[in-house]
Amino acid sequence: MNIPSSGAVALGLVIAAIAATGGMANSGSTSTVQCGIAKTTQNGMLALEGTLTSPVAVSGEYRFAIQSSSNGGSSNISQGGYFTANANEVMPLGKVMLNNGSSYDVVFDVTVDGKKIECDQNVTSLR
Template sequence: MLRFSSPSRRTLLALGLVLAPAAAWAAMSGSTTPSGAPVRCEIRATPQGGLLALEALVETDKSVSGRYSLEIEGSGSGGGTQLTQGGPFETKAGKTATLGSVTLSSKGALYDVSLDVTVAGKTISCNERVSGRI
């Protein structure tokens, strides 16, 4: 029978506290569908000459098809924004596919971006708060 002394228990507890955020991040950034294909989503924000380009991306380990929904809400000096894009998609194994994209004002803007990707009945989500000052 193995017995752990108190220092070992403390070490294991500290290790668990360090690894918990990493496990939570991994769960948010990807998921495995019932077909066994890991699916990862990403929201990419790129400044472009006073504007902000937002892209909804998905990558899988196997060729899959599914549906996506991209929602963007925000406000800035030019007023408010509320956009929704969505529809079917297909992607090849190991390739990153752009599901949707939009270019918005970056001047004093703050956007909440939500991407839901559904493959084989399982949905994963990516959510970001993006400032025009990136």
């Protein structure tokens, strides 16, 4: 089979890109994970949602725990479990609705490749 030189170069670039992508998926994936808590208002309620995104596919575990209090009382909510996130997609990991004006404390963390990542910062969007 006779491949023109421009075709051979293109084929070489494709093979190099595939090899580079494969290496990235297996090394340092936790350093590329971005996560945080998105706050929005929905129907007069405060919505808190844990979100995660990564340039490579990742899987792991998450914990999303909220302690809240208001004039109507207090609550402790704990969510968590296993997740798998596709590359470059925002993955919601837990969501709660609270009375607007409630005081609250949130703990949100994920574990990827055996490494725990604290995700307690507020984010507008990870997109």
